[in-house]
Amino acid sequence: AIEVLQNPDGGYRYWPSSSCTAEWASSYAVLALGRAAELGYPVDRDGLERGQAYLSGTVAAGRCTRCWFSCPKPADEVRAFALYALARTGAPKASYYGELFGRRKDLPLFARAMLADAMFVGDGDRGDARTPLQQTLNHATEPAREVHFEEADPRTYAPLWSSDPRTTAIVLQTLADVSPDHPFVSKIAAYLGKVRRGDGRFRNTQEAAFALMALAEVARTKEREVPDFTARATLGGKVVAETRFAGRTTDVRRTSVAMKDLP
Numbered sequence: 001a002i003e004v005l006q007n008p009d010g011g012y013r014y015w016p017s018s019s020c021t022a023e024w025a026s027s028y029a030v031l032a033l034g035r036a037a038e039l040g041y042p043v044d045r046d047g048l049e050r051g052q053a054y055l056s057g058t059v060a061a062g063r064c065t066r067c068w069f070s071c072p073k074p075a076d077e078v079r080a081f082a083l084y085a086l087a088r089t090g091a092p093k094a095s096y097y098g099e100l101f102g103r104r105k106d107l108p109l110f111a112r113a114m115l116a117d118a119m120f121v122g123d124g125d126r127g128d129a130r131t132p133l134q135q136t137l138n139h140a141t142e143p144a145r146e147v148h149f150e151e152a153d154p155r156t157y158a159p160l161w162s163s164d165p166r167t168t169a170i171v172l173q174t175l176a177d178v179s180p181d182h183p184f185v186s187k188i189a190a191y192l193g194k195v196r197r198g199d200g201r202f203r204n205t206q207e208a209a210f211a212l213m214a215l216a217e218v219a220r221t222k223e224r225e226v227p228d229f230t231a232r233a234t235l236g237g238k239v240v241a242e243t244r245f246a247g248r249t250t251d252v253r254r255t256s257v258a259m260k261d262l263p
Contacts, residue, residue, distance in 0.1 A: 010054030020067035023059045027085040034089025052091040055082040077111035084114035087122025094123045104132045110167040117174040147187040161206040165195050169210035176217035236263040
């Protein structure tokens with residue numbers, strides 16, 4: 001469904017009825033297709049490369065995409081997403097990092113996090129990349145046992161589907177790759193688990209996509225070995241409950257112990 005929305009310029013339309021290429025949607029499409037290809041799903045490689053070329057030569061470069069009589073240049077936050085998508089799909093464009101790095105303080109929090117991620121995973125200067133990452137971490141909201149990040153004015157970036165859970169997930173994905181032992185990692189993961197609705201769904205597909213990508217990175221970097229252990233609870237030196245964990249699963253194991261069986 002995504003691939004049939006590709007235009008001759010390599011970008012993607014947002015709606016089947018549209019004719020104009022959508023810059024933000026193109027970055028999202030390339031990210032989705034690149035991730036799908038990485039996981040072994042059948043993807044049109046030529047189409048993916050044309051999408052990456054559009055992001056690299058037009059959006060990340062700050063060049064306009066003509067739509068009828070209009071040709072506005074992409075905003076910096078849109079360019080940051082293009083750089084993020086390129087880096088995460090193995091086609092980084094590091095030559096544009098410096099320009100946005102110089103204007104990083106003017107970026108919304110999610111775009112600053114995306115720029116840091118692109119610089120870390122996309123052949124950027126890792127020393128410089130720590131600056132926007134730390135500036136983002138400085139905005140952490142840390143109640144008991146959780147950490148999340150809040151945009152200063154989320155309404156400003158509503159057309160780009162900005163939300164606190166999505167921004168938080170972007171930060172987690174980067175930390176899981178570059179600093180998996182950072183104390184925020186487990187606390188951010190706890191927050192993302194908490195913000196899901198009662199049936200386990202996130203509020204929208206943007207939050208779900210970025211949260212799941214981030215949590216997958218946590219599992220990949222912090223749980224390299226497949227779980228294979230027995231968890232035991234002891235009281236007064238006596239084992240009162242135990243449960244076997246083998247393989248990866250999101251199932252919750254519950255064990256009840258009667259009061260009469262407690263030492």
